Amino acid sequence: MTILAARGLTVVYGSGPSATRALDRVDLDVGAESLAIMGPSGSGKTTLLHCLAGIVRPDAGTVVLTPPRTGAGVEVTALRDAERTRLRRSTVGVVFQSGELLEELPAVENVALPLMLAGVPRPAATAAAAGMLARLGLAGLERRRSGELSGGQAQRVAIARALVASPAVVVADEPTGALDQATGGEVLQVLVEATRAVGAALVVVTHDPVVAGWCGRTVLMRDGRVVDEFLRPASSTVGSAGSAR
């Protein structure tokens, strides 16, 4: 089943002679899988991720999001900013390169925040957040703040925050860019396995082939276009990701 369907995505920065085409009529389908978007700097991979997640509205083209839970497609690109924000809150989990945890909140409250925003009472949201942290191997660290966590731990908290509301899609922008290779590998394993466990699609932007090796499919971008695509054998992808490295 296709969860994300992008057609003709075009994003242009600037105007006139200095205008830059960041995305040039990109078509892409994403199912319940793990997808890596690779490419050199300036190739448009982050812009594509932002369009897929509804963070940026493209100048042309459409993105349709069909959560498996409802089966009803939503044209993300037709929504206003406030509607896209609500959609991200309920359906899309976002993981940033440096986690971007709120440093004044302890880990458990960082994770509980999306649920509270969705109207879940604080006690229930806190309990669900603690459960998610425990699933990601962070039991006992609930009250720690981001400054008291290692880089890998902080990124796991960010993953827990992205997954706690059971999203249909998880988007991650260079999720291991700020980590050493060993820690990055652990974080990726957690990200891929936990995303698969909740039945969500995972879209990872990276320039690192090792990171892409954890995903079932890779698309390569250059100058705002998808120029190539690689599929990995099932035995070397999600679930047995270690062997893909």
Add this chain to the structure above:
Amino acid sequence: MSAAVTMRVWLSLARHRSAPGSASGGAPGGGRLPSVLAVVAFAAATWAALTVAGGTAAFVARAQGVPLDDDARAYPVLAAVSCVLLAVPVWTLGAAAARLTVARRNLRLARLRLVGATAGQVTVLALLDAALEALAGAAAGAVGWLASVPLLARVNFQGRPFGASELLLPAWGVAATVAAVLLIALLSCAGSLRKVAVTPLGVVRRVTPPHLRLVRALPLVVLAGGFALGFNRLAGLLGDSGHRLLLIGVVLGFVGGAFAVYNLVGPLLVGLVGRLLVRAARTPATLLAARRLVDDPRSAWRGVGGIALVTFVAGLLSIVPGIESGEDPHPDPIATDIGTGALATLAIAALMAAVSTGVTQAARVLDQAPQYRALHRGGVDVAVLHAARSRETWLPLAVTVGGAGVSALVLISPFLTVLRADAVRGVGVFVVTAVGGAALVLVASRAGRPLVTAAAGTRPPSRS
């Protein structure tokens, strides 16, 4: 790099920064607004300092002309009271402007470290930035002060208006005031940089702010105890004109002490309120606001401290109309002038508080811009961000204004027992000032909304 090289680097950066189309230090959503705000804040602080200093100098000059007049000699003392009252808001405003200067420089400072600048050099560069903005603001403030002198000269004191020549400070006085504003900027900037580590990979807080200790409340207990012990003697002195100067001196001491104590206790109160709210919070906006108060109560206090002090001043001065009307059918001219001076002081202090709040809030938004952006991308409505910031302002405002009001009422309570009941007018002034001051703070706080919206902006920072 030598000092000369550092200076050349700074000049080069300043030249490029002032070029059309350049951003402001890479601050997300900042643009040129933070620079404008900082300059406006320094200008307001300079204007207030020059206005108060000019008025004080005028009273001193008048007193020297009539050396035997006891009342005339009291005016410089009263002007000094006004200086003490306004010193903290002016300092707070200057310091807030300096912090704003540093807040948006973080990214640029980190990049300079990345290309080889030492920690000492980036500190010098930041100090030079602050000094430049302070100098620009001070110059604008001095011009504004010069322009406002004819208006200020219309105010009547001692039965006649000031001459413009009386209010104008000599050149050395203006230079000294500008130098004081520069000093405030540099000290505050250095203090802000001391709390962070500028590394090549970014700017990080050196430590999590430590919890405030209850020992901060000790001076409050000492002050209250001292005041209670002197209660009877102070009340007795009120009706004795021979002791008026002594009384003013005692009151001046208490006012200065209360100011200092309030600044110690304020952050403690804000932190306590934050802790209580963390437990009670049911919505994300309240939880965020409460956690931020707990995380950095000093910063929250700085945002509302100005208005708290205005409220405190208004509370103290609320008895002036009572003194003025007294039991004498012919009001004492000096009492009338105290009322006029009180209103002038309040007007200046309220203006300082509003500008200070606006600037402090702008600095905080710029500091928290990455978190705002991450929250919005994660699905948090901008309205929730606004609500959290609003509560972050409202909650300490309610506590501090309430605390200031109670403190002031305690301090003036001895006088209330010997004044007539028509001090109602004074209480009215107090209430109006408190409400007006709070309204000004909220207006200043709301003015930061475009910055929040820009910080949460939906356009990605890069094209990769």
